[in-house]
Amino acid sequence: MGGLTMANEAAVLRGVQKQYKNFTLGPIDLTVPAGTIVGLVGENGAGKTTTLRILCGVNSPDAGEVTLLGSTPADKAARARLGVVFEDAYFFGGLTAERIGKSMAGIFGSRWDAGQFAAYLQRFGLDSRKKFSEYSRGMRMKLSLATALAHHPDLLVLDEATAGLDPVVRGEMLDLFLEFIQDEQHSILMSSHITGDLEQVADSIAYLHHGQLLFHENKDALLQEYGLLRCRRADLEKLPAGCVVFTRQNAFGCESLVKNRETVQRLLPDVICDSAGIDDIMRFYSGRDGQ
Numbered sequence: 001m002g003g004l005t006m007a008n009e010a011a012v013l014r015g016v017q018k019q020y021k022n023f024t025l026g027p028i029d030l031t032v033p034a035g036t037i038v039g040l041v042g043e044n045g046a047g048k049t050t051t052l053r054i055l056c057g058v059n060s061p062d063a064g065e066v067t068l069l070g071s072t073p074a075d076k077a078a079r080a081r082l083g084v085v086f087e088d089a090y091f092f093g094g095l096t097a098e099r100i101g102k103s104m105a106g107i108f109g110s111r112w113d114a115g116q117f118a119a120y121l122q123r124f125g126l127d128s129r130k131k132f133s134e135y136s137r138g139m140r141m142k143l144s145l146a147t148a149l150a151h152h153p154d155l156l157v158l159d160e161a162t163a164g165l166d167p168v169v170r171g172e173m174l175d176l177f178l179e180f181i182q183d184e185q186h187s188i189l190m191s192s193h194i195t196g197d198l199e200q201v202a203d204s205i206a207y208l209h210h211g212q213l214l215f216h217e218n219k220d221a222l223l224q225e226y227g228l229l230r231c232r233r234a235d236l237e238k239l240p241a242g243c244v245v246f247t248r249q250n251a252f253g254c255e256s257l258v259k260n261r262e263t264v265q266r267l268l269p270d271v272i273c274d275s276a277g278i279d280d281i282m283r284f285y286s287g288r289d290g291q
């Protein structure tokens, strides 16, 4: 897949593993090509936050290597070129946005762009004199994003950053993400349960399932490849091995997630094979767990 083999990579995880008491992540191989948005999806507890934290250097892996912006997450200079928004990474409640901006200027030095920060606050409709504790959840996410963007990062790592935002604001954020990667030098790795958002903006989708990366594929190819087939069980037997990912049986027949939608449609011309969304793909892969 063209987009995933670019030489210019914003981040690379190679053989990354992390062991918690009741959870094993990896080994994970994942590349974030420069100039792209990679959407990270997976069920609750699949390991998305753990992966993102390792990539940012918040946690270290038990095994494997992380390359961040040509260096390692331990490198301060590389970390300064990283913008992060984690769902639970909030500021001290008593601080106003104005005060937070001043603290960030102290942390990021010349990289901090006070004018850009003020412009984002205005664009997001945030009152800079209000205390963080007085902001709504959506406002907090917006402030976190403004903060992440105002030091001109090359890579944005977003963990559920659009959760809790209303559809209009979410739309604005997605536009902003697309603007951010426009020059092909900036990249985004974002986890989200709102798969519709990723269908809109992501170039590729990485699917984590029980700590394992099931696939990382170009989004358009993925949506082209998978299909939802409603048919009789006898029809499924006409399909080549490996075509059917999982089948749910109901009172009216079968519903299957299939790969190679074109082949399926050719072999079963009388059966309709609808396109499958990311939600469908996840739902059926999860369904296989009980097999």
Ligand SMILES: Nc1ncnc2c1ncn2[C@@H]1O[C@H](COP(=O)(O)OP(=O)(O)OP(=O)(O)O)[C@@H](O)[C@H]1O
Residues within 6 Å of the ligand: 020, 021, 022, 023, 042, 043, 044, 045, 046, 047, 048, 049, 050, 051
């Ligand atoms: N510090 C920790 N100590 C022990 N277990 C942990 C720790 N951090 C995460 N885990 C475990 O790792 C697993 C993956 O958690 P993680 O937060 O990465 O999942 P996630 O995909 O981001 O989930 P969600 O969609 O619910 O946010 C979970 O079983 C969690 O309990």
